[in-house]
Amino acid sequence: MLSNIAAPSRPLPRITAVGTGVPPHSYSQEELLEIFRVDDPRIRSLYLNSAIERRHLTLPPVGPDGARRQESQGELLRKHVDSGLDMARTAIAECLGKIGAAPEDVSYLCCVSSTGFITPGFSAKVIKELGFDTSCSRLDVVGMGCNAGLNALNAVSGWAGANPGKIALMVCIEACSAAYVFDGTMRTSVVNSLFGDGAAAVAVTADAASPTEASGEPGEPGPAATAAPAEGPVVLKFASRIVPEASEAMRYEWDDDHGKFSFFLDREIPYVVGAHAEETVGALLEGTGLRRSDIAHWIVHSGGKKVIDSVRVNLRLTRHDLRHTTGVLADHGNLSSGSFLFSYRRLSEEGVTAPGDHGVLMTMGPGSTVETALLRW
Structure with missing residues (x-):
């Protein structure tokens, strides 16, 4: 679509x-x-x-x-x-x-x-x-x-x-x-x-091209939508959701007992993230004419097994949809802010993206926050 x-x-x-x-x-x-x-x-x-x-x-x-x-x-x-x-x-x-x-x-x-x-x-x-x-x-x-x-x-x-x-x-x-x-x-x-x-x-x-050449008129496929260059996808928009009531669920703080900083993860955080993933993606796709079923590629932060499973269930994704997310977790663990780019690299090297495909990037972390971006190849 x-x-x-x-x-x-x-x-x-x-x-x-x-x-x-x-x-x-x-x-x-x-x-x-x-x-x-x-x-x-x-x-x-x-x-x-x-x-x-x-x-x-x-x-x-x-x-x-x-x-x-x-x-x-x-x-x-x-x-x-x-x-x-x-x-x-x-x-x-x-x-x-x-x-x-x-x-x-x-x-x-x-x-x-x-x-x-x-x-x-x-x-x-x-x-x-x-x-x-x-x-x-x-x-x-x-x-x-x-x-x-x-x-x-x-x-x-x-x-x-x-x-x-x-x-x-x-x-x-x-x-x-x-x-x-x-x-x-x-x-x-x-x-x-x-x-x-x-x-x-x-x-x-x-690109140093005119906006119309880069994106097409509303509702119509411009050149980028039908013949995206090999360099990579355009970034269409971003959407965020912060969950203030879970602001202490992930925190990096000073530990007096050890005399150093220490990171804390609440055991409930996978479910907090999963519960807010759907509304964040909904906000990302609002006004675009796209449905979740139109998204060909999903790149989600490799936050941990329970986090990935919670996002997958709440967004009704398949294990194949999140294959790069789980692959990066298996080979590298949680790499914090750069995890999603390790997964994006695997998708790029897989060679399965096609002109006109849409993709969603999703990360989550302290705040507690869910961040998303919409791409188009």
Whole structure:
């Protein structure tokens, strides 16, 4: 079914490339249980029934007794920066390489992270370390959590639409192992069993064509709807839903007992997210002439097995619809803000998208928030 989105006043932003980066070492859940000498059957069950097979992590150094020692907050912060920059370098190089661009060609840089706090932020460090032009505009999105990738993509897409022909780059940098506390409690074990390290970069550019050429007249298929170029889909619109009554369900806070930050996940959060997924997608599709059955591709944040199942049931999706979401969870765990871009990359490499197809991106995280975006190939 063709959407009847009205022609915009400026060219539509287009996702042109995605790249990813992870630490060099990957561990199975069984290996992690042995490395950290976990004997508690409840915690072992948490790891082994998570639908996660492996995760890339930067583990703590080995202590004198041969066990992994506790890291101070200062050490975790250095891990956040050092590992984050390494992963970002890989993701950016891959992303820009796909479109034949170099760092100095980027005019706008947005860096997203929730696994540490630094000033200046990652954007300044990336510009310095990777050789971006010093006139590059920048933005840091910090502390928004797993949903932040779409919050930032909204800002990046807006900048790209206002600056046709120029490259805007978003980089999600999440060294989740820099936010771990190991104390043997179920609270911290839920987090430790779930998150992995990874970075993802996405390039966005608005075609330097007229708005009518880019989108077609309302209700009619323009050239982009019938012969979308190979660079990638256009970003049509965004929709958000925040659930204030669940604002404490996901939080990153200071732990006085350990002298470091610690992340908390409420056990009810999968059901909160699932219950609000349908109304968020409804708001996204409102006014477009599209129904949920018209959406060919679904890219949902790999938040965890229960979160994915809750979204799938509430939106009446199939397991095939969420194959990339569950695949990323199995191979990487929850990668926080960049998870959906790892799934998007798999969809792109699968080669099943066709001109005129529509897709929905969905992320969820602290707030509690559900974020969505509508794409058209």
